[in-house]
Each structure stands twice: as C-alpha cells, then as structure tokens.
Amino acid sequence: YQRRVRGGIAQKCPSPRMKRLMSVGGQHQGVYGLPHCPGPWWICQEVDKLLNMGAYQDFVQSRLVQAQYWHDPLNEELYREKSRFIAEINQEGTEKPEYKTNLLKLSNFTLIKFTKDSMVTPRESEWFGFYKAGSDKNLYTLQESDPLWIQDKLGLRELSESGRLEFLEIAGDHLQVPEKFWLEEIIPRLKD
DSSP: HHHHHHHHHHHHHOSSSOEEEEEESOOOTTBBOOTTTTOHHHHHHHHHHHHHHHHHHHHHHHHOGGGGGBBBOOOOHHHHHSSSSSSHHHSSOOOOOOHHHTTTOSSSSEEEEETTTTSSGGGGGGTOOOTTTOSSSSOOGGGGGGIIIOOOSSHHHHHHHHOOOOEEEEESTTOOOHHIIIIIIHHHHHHH
C-alpha cells in the first residue's frame, strides 16, 4: 500500500518537490476481492460481500489501511462517499485542484504493472484501470476513465501528452522484479 501513499504525497505535499515517481504494483484505483481466496468461487463471493459490509464503516476506515483501498464497483456511490483515501486522492469526491497542480510538477511518473499479479485485484488498478461501475468482471483502462482521463482531474492525460507518464509491465506476480528489469528499466529512470 506504500506505493499509492507515495503518489498521495506527491499530490498533497508540494514541498520538497518530488521530481520522479515510480509506482511498482501500486493500487491506484483500489482493490476489490480477496487475494489468494482459498475456496470455491461462491465462497470467495460471499467473503467479498462481507468485506463490502465492513470496509466502509468509519471504525474500519480509520483503523485499517487496507479498507481505505477497498473500491466496490457494485456500489460506487458508497465508495465515493465513505472511502477515506482512494476516492479522495483520485478526485472522486470534492475536487482539490492542488492535487493536479502538484502531480503535474513531476518530471516523470512511471507505472509498473505485474501481468500475473495475484495480490492486486484487478491488476489493471496498477495502471489506473478498474472494473466498470456495476460490474466485477468488465474492466476499463485509464484512457477510458471519464474523471481520470477525459476530464483529466489528476493531470494524468497531460503528463502522458507531454511524455512524462510511462507504462511498464513485468511478466510475473506481485513485486517479483527480476534483477535484469531493475538494471535495465528501473535504475536508468532514477538517474538525472
């Protein structure tokens, strides 16, 4: 969860200026579903329902950081109303223009997605994609998102159009970064 927190810092705290932000498997649109659910699909669905009932309770939101990343696509209104972090930082409630202004100060924002990620559900969240409203199966990409791309509430489209937003993939599971990828893709992007 620290990867999205760093993005939040770039948006909320303009000083000292953050030059580059690299998100490695960050849950930018939140998560929906129990990772590594051990039972049959119908048991996992029931567990998801229980998580939905508790995740947006004030007591849970204020004490369990994972709940602040819970994004229920079957109840977007409740998510936008009760989420204390993801909905707020993604400008899905009250807009805070300074979040966009501060993010646009980045010289580079790199999003790294794991193509076989079994911890982040859906893995498209690592590139600001998510489930379409009312569905826990159909997905949209960042470029199909009305608030984040079309309205450009965070400045992601502007970052992309100016060549400062990059999308990289790692063929593997969550945070399993091969040494070669570190040396060839990550380290060079951290240098001036």
